[in-house]
Amino acid sequence: MLQFPAWKVILISLTLLTGTLMALPNAFSNAFLGIEPLRPEAPTAQQLADYNAEMAAAQDSWWPGMLPSGKVNLGLDLRGGVYLLMEIDEDDVVANRLNLMLSDVADTLYGQGVRDKVYGSGEVEGEQLIFTLNRNRMDETSMDKALDRIRDLNTPVDGALGGQRTYEVRQRGEAQIAIALTEAAKSSFVRDAQTDTLQTVRMRIDPEGVRDINPVPQGENRVILEVPGEPDPSRIKELLSQAGNLTFSMVDDTPSTIRDTLATGRAPVGWRLLSDAETGERMLVNNVAVVNGEDVATASQGFDPDDNSPAVNFRLTGVGQKRFSDVTQNNYGKRFAIVLDEQVMSAPRINEPIYGGQVQITGNFTMQEALDLAAIIEAGELPAKLNFMEERTVGPGLGADSIRAGTRASIIGLALVAVFMIATYGRLGFFAVLSLVANIVLILGALSGLGATLTLPGIAGIILTIGMAVDANVLVFERIREEKAAGRTPITSVQAGYERALSTILDANITTFIAAAVLYMLGSGPVKGFAVTLAIGIVTSVFTAFVVTRWITASWLRWARPKTLAI
Amino acid sequence: MLLKLVPEDTHVGFMKYRFVAFILSVIMIIASIAALATRGLHLGVDFAGGTVIETTVPDGVSTQDIRDFVGTLDVADLNVTDAVGTGANPVQVFVIKFKTPESGEAAEAGQQAATDMVRAALTENFPTIEIRSSSTVGPKVSGELFSAGITALGVALVLMLAYIWFRFEWQFSVGAVAALTHDVIITMGMFAVTRLEFDLTTIAALLTIIGYSMNDTVVVFDRVREEMRKYKKMPLGEVIDLALNGTLSRTMLTSGTTLLALLAIFFLGGPVLRGMSSALIFGVVIGTYSSIFVASSILMTIGVAREKRSLEDVPGFQGTSS
16 A cells, blocks of 8 residues: 555656646636637727737747646636526427428419419418318319328428328318428427527627637527626527518508508508618518528628718628529619518618629617627527526626635635644644645646536535545544554554555545536536536545555655654 | 544443434424425525526615615515625625516516516616626526426435445445435425525535535444454444444544535635535534434444354455455
């Protein structure tokens, strides 16, 4: 137990050295480590000056690139920010799919160029699409023809076993067909929606891709978003509440038609009545979209050349450009509407064919609104509505206070335990304190190296580990006391003490580790951080208390050859 | 001269007092269950759902102003408290809790809307106010978190039972898990009596207590097993007393250092950690008591088959002791 061959010494030293190197960056500022700061989004003069100064300092840094520069990842409760748990609205996913299916059904039954048309109309009712054949224009074969053609549309679900179909198609009564999603298709679409949502959310919150925002999936239909440094959850929720459905469509603003529509409450077939977001003007907008969100190549915040107010610029893709220029050529003098989520953002008159595909939306936007709108347009449409389930925000002030309080509690805790150990076990207690310090360094190193997140309960976990880590030492030292009392020499007492305490130490720590593992599985956010530090602390404390202290003690015994052992 | 918390050679007859301890434990458990049943736990927003917003009190505004203003807003179950935060630099803070007036399905979105409304109203009315934190938990998630928390406690207990069974014999594992259940019930009872807020961090604290108390119990049981092999003819009660006395100094020292660290968190770790650290402090004390009196007493009561077994039959024994 007290023999340390060269390879063991090398291994121990390497572990301690690696841990120290990984923990080291936490002692320095970002600029010192050469980490370049993030450019603030809409900076004030002071913020910009700070940013420039920090950038310059970071570029001057002499910190060698080969040394680790990663710091402990601070949780939102320490650095401040917004945490949001969202659920994808499954009903909305189903409704969207059924609406797509409805246009496919219409195309295949009576679309342009279809021979032998079957006429009718469909409507989405809850979880079903009901298609009703036109009784005046149907004959005995119409129903069978319709069913056949609809069944041709019914493809198998992607990745489902046994080639399960997407829809369940049934005849209902004489003239109706009911189409519903199968369970397999539903869960497949929800999964797809989750994947798309992750992407869209990331692009909306972090359009530049510089803020290190990574929404993560939770379960089948949920998404967790963390936005560090964001003080206002309302803005984030606003950005994510909009569907982001963008269309360009032709406008009919003939006063008599609008009057009729308002009087009857029914828009002519193929048109809908919308109002302008800014002026409130009512106009009829065609249901056919000339261009939609998928045709947008890029969107960014810009300025209105007339009065220099914030505006949104965007550019269409090649295909979108072509379609848009064709339509503007053929509709000289008419108006078209840029519609976002059933609100008319802008409805300019076509004075000349537009070839370039550059479009600008102006309005009474603030800078932030223009930025947000550009992000929404560029990110594209959300696959379904998001319901916010849980939101937690920590302001920067509280985060900073918590770090201060946590650090102070750790230092005082460590000092108290150190005094207590040295008073109780003398020299061996001092060795235990040395390895306790090594333990804290290793925990920090492991947290930095693993990219784990340190939360406030996590700091509590470290302090708790400080208290409990000495347990392994105490177990050994108590055994040594007993062996000494039984009349053994210092070396044999230490030897026997370590030998006999090992299985107890392992048993005792494995049980705590099990508790930490369960906590990790249950945990979210801060609590998970507690479980991580507790688990890491258990592993490192067994190493430091059992291996490092033993090594120090053995070296001392060999060097000093004490006749008696004060313990 | 080195500090001796516990004299070197103690001969306390712990098992003599086990009936006293038994009565004490039963009283505490009954009191805890009664408190849980009548007063119930004071659930935090994690488990009860709702919103809690913590703000600073701006200069020139009295807490009464904020209180009066918040009272005019359209929310339900409003509860406002003002407190001086502790920790590194104490600031006066104001804690506002409320629920949405909506109910049923609408409550999910309603709670979020209520938070946005209150936040906006506060910042509009008191431009210099700083919102230090806000948490909003909808009814669905709060229900899930609560059942996940209780499940985690159950899973942890079952895993402990299995591990001890695997390492020792079943009698040990019954004793250990009885002690853990005892700790969890009494700590929860303490929360019911003191009306301290019961939330996710409390569950974290309870799991840690389970781990800690288990740790203590394992140390004692390890020693019991060792002494049992050494003194084959000695009655079980005396063996257990021997083991408890042998580990007493360690038990006290480890509890001592852990309590020191926890007291540092309690007094210096700021208000956010107050609930968690008080649960842990209480739990460490109860856990230490239970590993001495509850776990061992139950082992004593059930008894362990001894003479027939030879040393090599015991799992984990080989080569660990001399």
